[in-house]
Amino acid sequence: MRADPIMCLYEKYERKAQFEELNVQRVADENIIKYIYKGSRPAFISYFEPVSLSINKLIESEVAYFTNINQPFEWKVYGTDLPTDIGKRLLATGFVEEETPSLLVCDIGNYQIDLTTPDEVECKKAISKQMFREYLEIQSTEFPLDIDEEVNQHWTKYENDKNCTIYVVYRQGKPVASARINFTPDSIFAGIWAGTTLKEYTGKGYYQILLNYRIDEAKQRGRQYIAIDALPTSRPIVEKHGFKFITSITTYIYRP
Structure with a gap:
């Protein structure tokens, strides 16, 4: 198996x-x-x-x-x-x-990356507490989050964490999409997570921008593979860019 x-x-x-x-x-x-x-x-x-x-x-x-x-x-x-x-x-x-x-999983050794963005669109690393909050606010449109709690508990950790990078896409200065990439120490993989776009801005290529920026960083950091737990909405997008199905994942939750 x-x-x-x-x-x-x-x-x-x-x-x-x-x-x-x-x-x-x-x-x-x-x-x-x-x-x-x-x-x-x-x-x-x-x-x-x-x-x-x-x-x-x-x-x-x-x-x-x-x-x-x-x-x-x-x-x-x-x-x-x-x-x-x-x-x-x-x-x-x-x-x-x-x-x-x-x-x-995608072998990124020969992956060709285009980091250009449309006019009035920027993709930035989250380097301030405010940008961290903006990342969470976008995520909260898909996943229930206590944003204040997340900021209070995790901003200091993220600020000093060399193994995680958060990206936020801005259109005319407004945060419209966000995602993160994680780097397990001593691994040949990088993991991409939480690619989320505000509903009114979907279909404009912002997920693709986030994907390109994260793959670029993974290549710069010497990783061989990118892995993603892809939901049905994102799977067709990443498959267009060389990601191959490895296996299914089912999450079971127990609440005492």
């Missing part, structure tokens, strides 16, 4: 990555790797492979762990994960199935 060479690399460099960030705690043992956020964000299971526990006992253990600390958590299941009925087992334990994106 895990024979795909790109998927094997992704598991090694991303799902099993050993790093911690401000406001994020990595907890791991021989069976599982999970990340726990401070604040209102749900924790998530990054990787699992039952060794000393059966899969049912592992699920029960994680439910008990997060119930004890009263924190919701997500269990990301990739199409290559075993057992193949893990989703049914999670649902039977009280998890709720949420979004089902796809993992797509």
Whole structure:
């Protein structure tokens, strides 16, 4: 089930990555790797492979762990994960199935990038607290966010974080689209996330601008691949630019 060479690399460099960030705690043992956020964000299971526990006992253990600390958590299941009925087992334990994106990967070695933008349009890195807030305000049109809480808890972390870059697209000075790119230390991948455009400005190429700027930075930083958890709305766009489907992803969430 895990024979795909790109998927094997992704598991090694991303799902099993050993790093911690401000406001994020990595907890791991021989069976599982999970990340726990401070604040209102749900924790998530990054990787699992039952060794000393059966899969049912592992699920029960994680439910008990997060119930004890009263924190919701997500269990990301990739199409290559075993057992193949893990989703049914999670649902039977009280998890709720949420979004089902796809993992797509692009080898950016020969990727040709055009960083030109239309007149009155600029793409900028978020380098101030106000730009960070503008990024979040755009994101909040798609995902529920407490913007003040996010700014208070995460701006200082982002300001000093060399492994994440946020981009905001402005049209005539108004923020209209935003996205981020993450760089796991010592990985050959970069991950692109949260590409969001205000509804009244969709279809004008702003997602493409954000994609180009992020790929350009990844190339400059020596990454070989770009990975994205692509929802159905963004998958056709990135597939036009060399991204290849690797596997499906299903997110299951448990709320104590």
